[in-house]
Amino acid sequence: MSRLVVLGAGISGHTAAAFAKRWLGADHEVVVVSPLPHYNWIPSNIWVGVGLMKPKKVIVPLAPVYRRNGIIFKQARALSIHPEGAEGEKNPFVKIEWTEEGKIGTIENVSYDYLINATGPRLKFEATPGLGPDKFTSSVCAEDHAFETSKKVDEMTERMRRGERQRIIVGTGHGTCTCQGAAFEYIVNLEFELRKRGVRDKAEILWLSNEYELGDFGMNGLHLKRGGYITPSKIFTESLFAERGIDWIKRAHVTEIHEDGLHYKTLDGGEGEEGFDFAMLIPPFSGVGLKAFDKAGKDITDKLFMKNGFLKVDANYEAKPFEEWKASDWPRTYQSPVYKNLFAVGIAFAPPHAISKPRKAVDGTPISPTPPRTGMPSATIGKAVARSVVEMIKGESDVPKHHASMAEMGAACVASAGANPFTGTAASMTVFPIIPDFEKYPEYGRDLRYTTGEIGLAGHWIKILLHHMFLYKAKMRPGWFLIPE
Amino acid sequence: MVDDGKKGEGKERGGSAYRERAKDQGVYATKPTRWTRFMRVFFLYQAWRFLVINLKMLRMISKGHG
Numbered sequence: 001m002s003r004l005v006v007l008g009a010g011i012s013g014h015t016a017a018a019f020a021k022r023w024l025g026a027d028h029e030v031v032v033v034s035p036l037p038h039y040n041w042i043p044s045n046i047w048v049g050v051g052l053m054k055p056k057k058v059i060v061p062l063a064p065v066y067r068r069n070g071i072i073f074k075q076a077r078a079l080s081i082h083p084e085g086a087e088g089e090k091n092p093f094v095k096i097e098w099t100e101e102g103k104i105g106t107i108e109n110v111s112y113d114y115l116i117n118a119t120g121p122r123l124k125f126e127a128t129p130g131l132g133p134d135k136f137t138s139s140v141c142a143e144d145h146a147f148e149t150s151k152k153v154d155e156m157t158e159r160m161r162r163g164e165r166q167r168i169i170v171g172t173g174h175g176t177c178t179c180q181g182a183a184f185e186y187i188v189n190l191e192f193e194l195r196k197r198g199v200r201d202k203a204e205i206l207w208l209s210n211e212y213e214l215g216d217f218g219m220n221g222l223h224l225k226r227g228g229y230i231t232p233s234k235i236f237t238e239s240l241f242a243e244r245g246i247d248w249i250k251r252a253h254v255t256e257i258h259e260d261g262l263h264y265k266t267l268d269g270g271e272g273e274e275g276f277d278f279a280m281l282i283p284p285f286s287g288v289g290l291k292a293f294d295k296a297g298k299d300i301t302d303k304l305f306m307k308n309g310f311l312k313v314d315a316n317y318e319a320k321p322f323e324e325w326k327a328s329d330w331p332r333t334y335q336s337p338v339y340k341n342l343f344a345v346g347i348a349f350a351p352p353h354a355i356s357k358p359r360k361a362v363d364g365t366p367i368s369p370t371p372p373r374t375g376m377p378s379a380t381i382g383k384a385v386a387r388s389v390v391e392m393i394k395g396e397s398d399v400p401k402h403h404a405s406m407a408e409m410g411a412a413c414v415a416s417a418g419a420n421p422f423t424g425t426a427a428s429m430t431v432f433p434i435i436p437d438f439e440k441y442p443e444y445g446r447d448l449r450y451t452t453g454e455i456g457l458a459g460h461w462i463k464i465l466l467h468h469m470f471l472y473k474a475k476m477r478p479g480w481f482l483i484p485e
Numbered sequence: 486m487v488d489d490g491k492k493g494e495g496k497e498r499g500g501s502a503y504r505e506r507a508k509d510q511g512v513y514a515t516k517p518t519r520w521t522r523f524m525r526v527f528f529l530y531q532a533w534r535f536l537v538i539n540l541k542m543l544r545m546i547s548k549g550h551g
């Protein structure tokens with residue numbers, strides 16, 4: 001009997017564990033280690049954050065799901081990977097610290113034959129003084145953050161009902177943030193909700209982001225064929241903001257936040273400050289800080305992980321200028337080059353470089369988005385890696401045979417722009433490939449036949465459908481595996 | 486839609502030159518016509534788009550998993 005250990009029960013880890021167990025059956029063990037008792041369908045946190053959904057609607061308790069499906073669940077945080085074992089312990093193992101009530105703080109070594117790291121991001125609020133829900137800004141990155149944010153929106157609404165004007169800033173809280181898409185969804189949903197509450201005229205709403213142009217979204221933007229033109233996403237995003245009365249400041253790195261305002265600098269060397277009564281700013285991400293040790297107990301973290309804490313996989317990490325980036329730099333199998341039984345999926349793998357062109361302010365401060373890894377590729381990668389590992393466990397292959405390069409796959413994304421079954425809208429987009437491939441598609445890096453987008457009520461219906469479908473899938477209800485990633 | 490009666494307020498309350506510029510940006514942006522806005526939420530047209538977008542996404546999924 002072999003044992004596969006999956007670290008993290010988010011979109012990529014939960015998908016990997018569920019499929020691996022389905023394909024391995026009872027002959028082998030699948031163990032999931034994750035610090036929270038539940039799975040969070042993060043995309044719907046946006047609706048929690050504007051008060052349209054309760055947090056319990058976006059989470060699934062993991063223990064009963066895993067019990068029903070024969071997956072061993074350890075509610076714990078992984079601390080370190082020991083890929084060679086240790087003195088007196090010949091098997092590789094992960095050191096974990098339990099977080100479950102009654103066992104909190106208990107340390108355990110969990111041995112493995114194969115390990116998938118799917119620990120997602122650490123939210124690095126400390127990167128900007130004053131950033132984060134413990135300080136002066138709100139967040140929607142976790143369902144509990146989003147719920148606290150919704151309470152602040154209610155308080156702000158009350159103030160507006162009393163006739164007070166409120167200044168709102170939404171965007172990125174640091175020059176190296178990713179996940180602009182989430183902030184974009186939040187700002188347009190909030191604007192929509194304030195209109196619904198009849199207080200929109202009291203709100204001054206500002207988008208502040210590290211993007212070079214609006215609509216970059218960390219993907220270097222995208223181009224769509226529309227109305228006889230090939231139009232960049234900048235045009236559509238600016239149009240939506242203009243239509244909704246949202247101002248914007250781009251190319252900005254937030255340097256400091258205080259109780260009612262923030263300071264920022266911009267790519268051109270300028271500086272500015274803005275006051276706010278409410279701000280929701282995405283933090284920069286890093287890996288969760290796992291350590292690694294060899295058999296003798298020597299720290300080999302640098303060998304396995306990049307400086308930003310993400311695990312090195314089969315990517316080309318050679319530092320080179322933007323002009324020389326290639327689609328083939330991106331990983332295909334997500335196997336560690338050092339240990340063949342170690343993989344990383346979703347946000348946990350180290351990307352070879354950004355997707356958007358990197359830029360620095362005159363003083364050297366980087367102000368450009370780092371690469372996003374959204375839900376669909378995260379789950380697709382999780383499934384492909386599970387498939388490879390299952391074949392390796394069953395002795396059907398010595399090498400990972402399943403590929404899921406973000407430079408070879410497309411993504412569908414639906415960004416909510418206001419939630420209502422009759423008047424709501426969402427932007428429905430498809431891009432192919434996610435990572436621009438300028439060798440295959442010299443002008444725009446993408447195949448414009450498959451790169452599409454439109455905004456409308458239909459998108460909102462799809463977003464609702466996806467919410468229910470993916471929660472059904474996460475609950476591993478009958479036929480869950482038929483639902484595509 | 487936005488009450489502009491208090492232009493410049495951002496500056497008084499700690500706003501910057503960037504914000505002042507930001508306030509003008511919307512003027513230069515493309516805006517949808519009433520017809521476009523109507524079609525975005527017109528039930529029958531959107532029911533049709535619902536089918537089309539789903540098909541596009543399925544095509545994307547099959548390409549991505551190929």
Ligand SMILES: Cc1cc2nc3c(=O)[nH]c(=O)nc-3n(C[C@H](O)[C@H](O)[C@H](O)COP(=O)(O)OP(=O)(O)OC[C@H]3O[C@@H](n4cnc5c(N)ncnc54)[C@H](O)[C@@H]3O)c2cc1C
Pocket residue numbers: 007008009010011012013033034035036042043044045046076077078079118119120121140141142179182288345346347348373374375376378413414415
């Ligand atoms: C507000 C918001 C909205 C979004 N909306 C969309 C959207 O509409 N569409 C879309 O495609 N994508 C969206 N995304 C992106 C999407 O959520 C991510 O791509 C996806 O969650 C990444 O999956 P993951 O498994 O890598 O990480 P996560 O889903 O973050 O999962 C990481 C898991 O690891 C666990 N973990 C953390 N530390 C440890 C540890 N030390 N040991 C073990 N486990 C650990 C965590 O508890 C969690 O269970 C959104 C993101 C945000 C923040």
